[in-house]
Amino acid sequence: YFILLLIISTVGKTERLLNSATNLQLTEELFAVENIFDKLYNDTETLWRASKDFGNIVHEIPAMVFHPSSVDDIANLIKLSYSSTVPFRIAARGQGHSTGGQAMAHNGVVVDMAALRRERKKKGTGGISLGMSREYVDVGGEQLWIDVLNKMVENRVAPVSWTDYLYLSVGGTLSNAGISGQSFRHGPQISNVLEMDVVTGKGDLITCSKQNNSELFHAVLGGLGQFGVITRARISLHPAPTRVKWIRLLYSDFSAFTKDQERLISINGRKQNKVWDYLEGTLLMHQGPINNWRSSFFPLSDHLRIASLITKHNILYCLELCKNYDHQSQENVNKESEELLEGMGNIPGFYYEKDVSYVEFLNRVRGGELKLQSQGLWDVPHPWLNMFIPKSQIMQFNSGVFKGILFKRNITTGHVLVYPMNRSKWDDRMSASIPDEDVFYTVGFLDSSGFDNWNEFDDQNKEILKFCIDNGIKVKQYLPQHSTQEEWKNHFGANKWKVFVERKNQFDPRMILSPGQKIFNNNN
Numbered sequence: 001y002f003i004l005l006l007i008i009s010t011v012g013k014t015e016r017l018l019n020s021a022t023n024l025q026l027t028e029e030l031f032a033v034e035n036i037f038d039k040l041y042n043d044t045e046t047l048w049r050a051s052k053d054f055g056n057i058v059h060e061i062p063a064m065v066f067h068p069s070s071v072d073d074i075a076n077l078i079k080l081s082y083s084s085t086v087p088f089r090i091a092a093r094g095q096g097h098s099t100g101g102q103a104m105a106h107n108g109v110v111v112d113m114a115a116l117r118r119e120r121k122k123k124g125t126g127g128i129s130l131g132m133s134r135e136y137v138d139v140g141g142e143q144l145w146i147d148v149l150n151k152m153v154e155n156r157v158a159p160v161s162w163t164d165y166l167y168l169s170v171g172g173t174l175s176n177a178g179i180s181g182q183s184f185r186h187g188p189q190i191s192n193v194l195e196m197d198v199v200t201g202k203g204d205l206i207t208c209s210k211q212n213n214s215e216l217f218h219a220v221l222g223g224l225g226q227f228g229v230i231t232r233a234r235i236s237l238h239p240a241p242t243r244v245k246w247i248r249l250l251y252s253d254f255s256a257f258t259k260d261q262e263r264l265i266s267i268n269g270r271k272q273n274k275v276w277d278y279l280e281g282t283l284l285m286h287q288g289p290i291n292n293w294r295s296s297f298f299p300l301s302d303h304l305r306i307a308s309l310i311t312k313h314n315i316l317y318c319l320e321l322c323k324n325y326d327h328q329s330q331e332n333v334n335k336e337s338e339e340l341l342e343g344m345g346n347i348p349g350f351y352y353e354k355d356v357s358y359v360e361f362l363n364r365v366r367g368g369e370l371k372l373q374s375q376g377l378w379d380v381p382h383p384w385l386n387m388f389i390p391k392s393q394i395m396q397f398n399s400g401v402f403k404g405i406l407f408k409r410n411i412t413t414g415h416v417l418v419y420p421m422n423r424s425k426w427d428d429r430m431s432a433s434i435p436d437e438d439v440f441y442t443v444g445f446l447d448s449s450g451f452d453n454w455n456e457f458d459d460q461n462k463e464i465l466k467f468c469i470d471n472g473i474k475v476k477q478y479l480p481q482h483s484t485q486e487e488w489k490n491h492f493g494a495n496k497w498k499v500f501v502e503r504k505n506q507f508d509p510r511m512i513l514s515p516g517q518k519i520f521n522n523n524n
């Protein structure tokens with residue numbers, strides 16, 4: 001022990017404190033391995049950062065945080081655990097933008113993927129490289145989607161499927177699905193991956209695709225970090241548009257709102273220019289300190305009349321649509337969107353539009369983030385609930401939850417998202433679990449709370465889930481949070497769960513990876 005300490009201080013790492021007896025065993029094991037030892041940190045601040053996420057509700061303190069400078073480092077770390085008598089748990093942490101401790105490893109090792117990103121940037125090796133044919137880009141799992149976007153548009157190409165917020169890591173979103181308003185048309189991000197490099201739970205670096213090592217490929221996509229660490233993903237590319245026509249329409253009638261949404265996402269047999277490029281939906285309510293909707297899109301001069309409509313109906317539904325275009329076709333896009341809007345059932349006179357650059361549109365959440373950060377409100381607890389609801393049960397969900405539970409509790413302060421997508425754009429061989437209906441809705445309750453009242457939101461989330469169960473609504477959680485294996489089994493359904501377990505036994509048999517998901521171990 002003293003020799004170890006001496007070594008540590010000799011290399012100027014005195015700040016690394018050995019902080020508990022449990023950690024000591026792990027520490028000795030890890031410090032004994034060259035190349036790993038000098039990339040491990042257990043100073044209080046680093047440990048604290050790795051025990052927090054965007055949710056800021058769950059906190060699990062790891063024994064160590066690992067700063068890899070190469071893919072080999074990650075493989076060596078996992079190999080070490082795999083071959084130990086008692087393996088230690090390992091969680092890749094992309095940006096830690098999960099909300100339930102999914103990227104944490106209680107008493108284990110958190111692999112800080114941001115360190116690899118920094119290292120690659122420093123060395124100029126990038127981590128983002130455009131394929132020769134410009135049909136795909138190879139991206140390190142540690143890279144952020146915003147950097148992928150910026151680099152690709154320089155080359156006038158871009159991926160087609162995004163998330164609403166881009167400061168997320170590629171490995172993090174591909175471990176879930178990566179959804180947004182493009183999903184109905186292009187599928188989630190996991191449907192747009194051609195190939196990956198993955199370090200499995202045995203420490204093997206394997207290249208996989210639909211053709212080669214397809215079992216691993218399908219396991220990892222939507223696999224909640226259970227089967228390996230994604231170190232490279234090959235993402236398909238298309239020509240990048242330069243501008244976006246961005247439209248919002250208001251509805252007071254949920255049935256008219258969903259009817260329009262469903263009609264617009266039914267794309268089979270339609271010409272490309274007859275399809276929107278993006279479709280989402282949100283609720284507008286009076287609740288919340290700043291009435292969320294006021295801060296954004298709608299002109300100040302219209303706030304009063306929108307507010308009085310909300311007072312009248314309690315909730316308005318806002319449909320959000322986009323059409324991408326290039327400078328050359330600006331006139332066409334106006335004509336095209338006019339045609340596409342024919343026969344819509346929105347409230348007449350409540351039509352709003354903007355024209356923005358493609359990058360500005362995709363990066364639209366960043367401005368809000370920076371504002372909240374400057375007010376110290378970005379790091380508050382986020383008791384989020386995200387779910388998929390089958391189309392056939394969305395009306396029932398509206399009456400019971402939007403007009404029932406939300407109205408009764410009157411605490412919702414964040415965005416509530418509601419928009420449909422097509423099951424045909426998902427691949428059921430992948431691990432992501434979705435409802436068994438051709439069209440299903442994503443519903444997201446994206447609340448922020450105070451440090452002392454997040455339980456109220458948690459209670460509301462539980463009530464929503466209970467309402468679904470009690471009423472036979474076949475809900476699937478997105479970014480799922482379950483605590484028992486029975487719940488996980490229900491989440492995947494019997495067949496998919498069987499495959500999930502078989503794949504776990506094949507690729508991570510010692511149950512090392514992503515313990516924070518609480519699927520195969522309860523993280524203690």
Ligand code: FAD
Pocket residue numbers: 053054091092093094095096097098099102103104113141142162163164165168169170171172173175176177178179180224225226228229230231479514516517
């Ligand atoms: P982390 O939280 O770091 O990790 C998530 C899980 O993935 C963990 O289990 C972790 O161990 C594992 N993991 C991380 N990196 C890797 C890797 N390289 N290989 C294997 N496993 C890995 N999601 C959407 O789909 N659409 C949205 O529009 C959307 N908007 C969001 C907006 C905000 C403001 C926030 C905070 C989140 C949003 N999300 C959205 C959710 C987000 O996609 C997930 O939380 C995602 O996991 C975050 O990525 P991350 O890099 O922070 O992952």
